């Protein structure tokens with residue numbers, strides 16, 4: 520009798536396994552450069568463009584690698600909404616063991632979905648929600664953008680480094696209430712560089728072999744072959760120096776009563792009586808995440824704006840005229856003018872669309888899923904191709920062209936989707952800094968348009984598109 524039930528159990532289990540194995544996976548790309556199980560994007564164009572090309576042939580969801588955990592790229596906004604916005608099981612991040620060795624899973628952007636992530640995001644939301652931006656940080660954002668206008672006036676040809684430094688200063692001021700010292704900047708930049716080295720595909724065996732890290736990451740660093748561990752150990756030390764140092768300084772200043780307003784101060788005050796080592800650690804790591812999350816994204820968005828204004832003088836001129844009409848030239852556009860500056864808003868939307876600061880975002884699913892008749896195994900890498908969604912010809916006709924006018928009919932419902940509902944990511948991982956970022960981008964864009972003419976440099980009577988200049992319309996340093 521026992522043998523009979525055992526046989527039944529084996530047959531049922533085998534059938535279930537067979538069914539599972541036969542479940543359809545999402546389509547693979549058309550043959551391009553197939554490696555063993557993975558399909559590499561071309562070298563001559565960015566991967567997001569390659570993935571879009573493939574998706575136009577085989578459908579919006581493309582599996583680009585079957586090695587280890589499948590890597591699936593979502594190329595359409597509709598599917599991103601279904602999977603990444605609506606399903607909480609798609610809100611985790613892939614495991615990247617080398618990054619873990621560097622301590623980076625403490626960075627909010629790398630955290631797996633769970634209790635700690637929720638607590639980190641809650642702390643960030645408390646300081647970055649629209650009310651907090653309006654009531655607590657508006658003065659900081661206002662002053663810092665005026666400072667940028669003056670910096671640009673002092674040496675307009677160095678606009679690139681002025682923008683980068685000003686945004687770095689802003690994010691560090693927000694995080695810790697102080698300007699970054701050169702040593703802090705050096706460490707923070709080294710940490711970012713090490714993170715990108717740790718994430719380089721194919722560089723570290725520890726990243727490639729899914730079972731490897733579980734044992735190997737605990738090997739002593741002096742063992743032969745554990746060189747990556749030694750490198751990781753020194754990188755980890757630097758990471759803690761970057762996050763712990765300024766956090767402890769703010770705490771000490773709070774005890775002395777000398778701390779200026781900052782994300783860390785605000786969050787520690789909010790803890791009130793509930794201060795624990797764990798809750799302080801969450802604040803410390805959330806503050807440490809702001810540098811990598813906020814600076815490059817904001818800088819690249821503002822630089823994209825500069826580039827497109829130089830290429831489209833007619834758009835620049837129209838936006839300038841709108842500012843003169845709505846605000847005039849007696850004061851700078853400020854946050855209260857934002858609603859009335861409709862065309863400036865269209866320019867900002869189109870800047871985000873043309874060159875989203877993060878063209879590809881990566882999530883991971885914590886459970887097996889079925890979608891569109893296909894099977895998505897758990898712990899797949901799910902990449903949202905934001906660039907492709909924003910270059911979808913059906914949603915944005917003539918998608919390759921910079922056309923701010925496309926948003927002008929926003930009122931009658933026929934305007935295309937606001938790109939700002941895509942560039943900040945999806946669902947439970949949506950960028951917590953989006954209101955902060957939207958305010959900064961608006962202030963910098965509107966004020967630059969009011970004060971400067973952005974043009975390509977003219978060499979021998981010909982515009983040189985590789986060199987842009989900002990020509991001040993007023994003598995700002997005399998003001």
Ligand code: HEM
Nearest residue numbers: 627628812813816817876877880943944945948950952956
């Ligand atoms: C134009 C500027 C910015 C853009 C386009 C942008 C975009 C994004 C995107 C696409 C993600 C990933 C979302 C996902 O995985 O679905 C993200 C995450 C994040 N961003 Fe931003 N961001 C910007 C500025 C900022 C700023 C200024 C801050 C902080 C002050 C910030 C803080 C964060 C943090 C902490 C995360 C990680 C969230 C998580 O993984 O749960 N971002 N951002």
